[in-house]
Amino acid sequence: MFEMFPKFFTNQFPLVTYINGLIEDSIINVVKTGPVPQHIALVMDGNRRYAKVNGIQLRSGHDAGADALVDVLGCCYRVGVKAVTIYAFSIENFNRSQAEINTLLELLKQKLLYLSDTSHYAERYNVRINIVGNKDMIPDEFRSDLDKVEELTRYHTKRTLNVCFPFTSRDDITSSIANVANRVLSKELAVADINLQQVSNSVIDRTSPPLDILIRTSGHTRLSDFLTWQLSQNPTSTVVFTNTLWPNFKFWQMMWILLTWSYYQAINAGEICIMTTND
Numbered sequence: 001m002f003e004m005f006p007k008f009f010t011n012q013f014p015l016v017t018y019i020n021g022l023i024e025d026s027i028i029n030v031v032k033t034g035p036v037p038q039h040i041a042l043v044m045d046g047n048r049r050y051a052k053v054n055g056i057q058l059r060s061g062h063d064a065g066a067d068a069l070v071d072v073l074g075c076c077y078r079v080g081v082k083a084v085t086i087y088a089f090s091i092e093n094f095n096r097s098q099a100e101i102n103t104l105l106e107l108l109k110q111k112l113l114y115l116s117d118t119s120h121y122a123e124r125y126n127v128r129i130n131i132v133g134n135k136d137m138i139p140d141e142f143r144s145d146l147d148k149v150e151e152l153t154r155y156h157t158k159r160t161l162n163v164c165f166p167f168t169s170r171d172d173i174t175s176s177i178a179n180v181a182n183r184v185l186s187k188e189l190a191v192a193d194i195n196l197q198q199v200s201n202s203v204i205d206r207t208s209p210p211l212d213i214l215i216r217t218s219g220h221t222r223l224s225d226f227l228t229w230q231l232s233q234n235p236t237s238t239v240v241f242t243n244t245l246w247p248n249f250k251f252w253q254m255m256w257i258l259l260t261w262s263y264y265q266a267i268n269a270g271e272i273c274i275m276t277t278n279d
């Protein structure tokens, strides 16, 4: 569903690519006429199942997932989303086999270097890439490349990509509390002054707009310890669970969610809302 022209046609015939581009531009212009979310979070689930269903290597499933991410980021930034936060690597992912961890980390590094390259996303969309999470857990051999990604994009101010790696919300909230405790120890803050705002100021992506939509693909209807603080902070956040496996999640799936969200804003503002979509 939702594939206007199969990849075969868009790869083979330039005219089909051109028409596809025109249709996409028109849909984007339609979406822009309604309210547009300012901040979207993605739990990109289903890469391994995609590999299994399509009879390909696990690594190719993750590759397809990374390609889908590049497409989806383009959609978000084109409609005017200011910040995208992705669950790139959960602390729990360190429990996978060493071979899979290496595959994931290498892919993450390569894709982030690609995105931060000035000739690609960084310049086109003016995106600043922030690596957020428990940086102490990042293996040494990846640190310099990830620092480079942040350095290359630090002067971009229009849009943000927060890459949560390695991350869980409980870990994020725990470090935030430790941060507040250290400020109390150094007498910068009195115990009586500790409040929600002080903790909020230390959790990740505090500079991004409030979280509007969290999307989880592949049919699992749980949050898996992702952005629980941020979801509670915005009473109108929408959580979307879709059955589509992440590598199949592309332009049309994203546009459908954005249009539905626009409609929900009109009828349902004022409470956290859960939406589900099928393939």
Ligand SMILES: CC(C)=CCC/C(C)=C/CC/C(C)=C/COP(=O)(O)OP(=O)(O)O
Residues within 6 Å of the ligand: 044, 045, 046, 047, 048, 049, 050, 062, 065, 066, 069, 086, 087, 088, 089, 090, 093, 104, 107, 108, 111, 112, 163, 218
């Ligand atoms: C640039 C950049 C940040 C690239 C990201 C690449 C990417 C898509 C990472 C997500 C990895 C991941 C653990 C996906 C979950 O699917 P799964 O492996 O748990 O699959 P399953 O749900 O079918 O088991």
